[in-house]
Amino acid sequence: MAITLDIARDNPNAQTIAAAAPSPLPGEDKPTLIGLSREELGEAMGTIGVPPKQWRMRASQLWHWLYVRGVSDFSQMTNIAKDLRQKLDDTFSIARPEIVSEQISVDGTRKWLFRFPPRGAGRPVEVETVYIPEEGRGTLCVSSQVGCTLTCTFCHTGTQKLVRNLTAEEILSQILMARDRLGDFPDANTPQGAIVPSEGRLVSNIVMMGMGEPLYNFDNVKKALLIASDGDGLSLSKRRITLSTSGVVPEIFRTGDEIGCSKRRIAGCSRSDQQEVES
């Protein structure tokens, strides 16, 4: 069962709901700014003394640097005053995860193992992300959980226990890291000899088909994909984002209601409720 997300743009009439200022996740010094909505970014600015009338502008600046320019260091945000950059650096993180390994196949397929902080798991966690270049497109297979509660017979992850859900930041970080490594941000260089699409974007498609069942981590997956498809940021086409599920029926309906997605069948589902989904 696969779902192609058709993520609706923010409703301009929707009320802004106040969000709490970001707090550090367990075991970390600084909260991350990756994965926050624009409203949450603005509120985070308030916590370091930025006046409310500047929140929107500062959030737009950060959004641009994080998701258009792909920077991972506040010092690169050259249109933000030095003292504010310093405050940002003192208070927040925009760091990328650690790369445990990067494997490159002769056909250009790349597999990364990324390490994230424990965040309640008791030890650092590792997830896989895979890039598959083809003529005219580059597909990134992104993980949503560490391990999985399901046991699909064809899947190695199904032999591993669920450790924890990935945060929206960690889901987005897989995309940011892939674009870093492929030189898919402005002013970046693609590694010499890399096999990538001959034209267009190097990461043009996303499939939520890595480790984990994305619909068992619905809120974080939804938040990450809304940011990934934002037209002023990473700007991945909604038609090119596919969410693959083993068939979690209630969440599929929720996905349809809240996000507005279409559904497609893929082979290999082992869950008993698959027939219900397909009917």
Ligand code: SF4
């Ligand atoms: S839901 Fe996905 S990750 Fe989990 S066992 Fe099935 S195929 Fe593997």
